[in-house]
Amino acid sequence: MGSAAHRGGEGVQGLNRDGERASNSVSLLISMLVRYPELATINFDPRRQTLKLTFLLTRVLSEEEFRAFQGRLLDSLAAYAWLEGLEAATTEVGLTRYGEVSVVEVTRDVRSLSQGEVSLTIDVIRGLFTSALVVDRGESVQEEELAAQEELIEQMLEDLRESRSDKNLIAFREEGRVLVFNK
Numbered sequence: 001m002g003s004a005a006h007r008g009g010e011g012v013q014g015l016n017r018d019g020e021r022a023s024n025s026v027s028l029l030i031s032m033l034v035r036y037p038e039l040a041t042i043n044f045d046p047r048r049q050t051l052k053l054t055f056l057l058t059r060v061l062s063e064e065e066f067r068a069f070q071g072r073l074l075d076s077l078a079a080y081a082w083l084e085g086l087e088a089a090t091t092e093v094g095l096t097r098y099g100e101v102s103v104v105e106v107t108r109d110v111r112s113l114s115q116g117e118v119s120l121t122i123d124v125i126r127g128l129f130t131s132a133l134v135v136d137r138g139e140s141v142q143e144e145e146l147a148a149q150e151e152l153i154e155q156m157l158e159d160l161r162e163s164r165s166d167k168n169l170i171a172f173r174e175e176g177r178v179l180v181f182n183k
Contacts, residue, residue, distance in 0.1 A: 025044055027156055028159075029169055029180050030180060033172075035150065038125065040134060040172065043169070044170075051107070055134075066102075066104075069125070073093060073121065074091060077089075077120065084116070092106070119150070169181065169182055
């Protein structure tokens with residue numbers, strides 16, 4: 001199992017040299033976790049060509065709250081697609097409860113996923129669950145760096161669409177680091 005670690009300004013470490021495609025996929029996951037501290041994990045499934053974004057909430061969501069979130073998210077993404085002149089894409093939204101914690105998963109195909117849709121997804125979940133959403137309160141990032149990260153994410157999403165990576169990757173945070181593993 002290959003892995004990569006990233007902390008702050010450090011480079012990617014321990015990455016197997018399986019080619020540029022794997023490196024681009026790893027870089028995408030790292031950049032998304034660095035840019036969006038609301039994300040708990042990201043999973044890239046090359047077989048289905050999907051990204052699964054996972055969010056942690058410090059309380060149990062009721063079925064009504066989850067359905068309201070799901071409806072708002074799907075409506076928001078459909079409106080975004082319409083405004084951008086894009087074909088509405090398939091988005092799966094799931095909920096799992098563990099004790100006093102809720103895990104919300106949003107799975108989206110990478111074929112037409114944009115950085116704008118990722119930001120919109122984050123904004124919707126942040127807007128509805130501000131006080132319960134687990135956010136990594138690491139280093140503060142300046143506005144210019146956020147914009148640069150967003151551009152980088154958009155470019156790497158485009159690269160991922162054009163390449164065929166076969167690495168099933170999962171990225172998550174641990175003690176201030178972003179870790180990426182090939183499952």
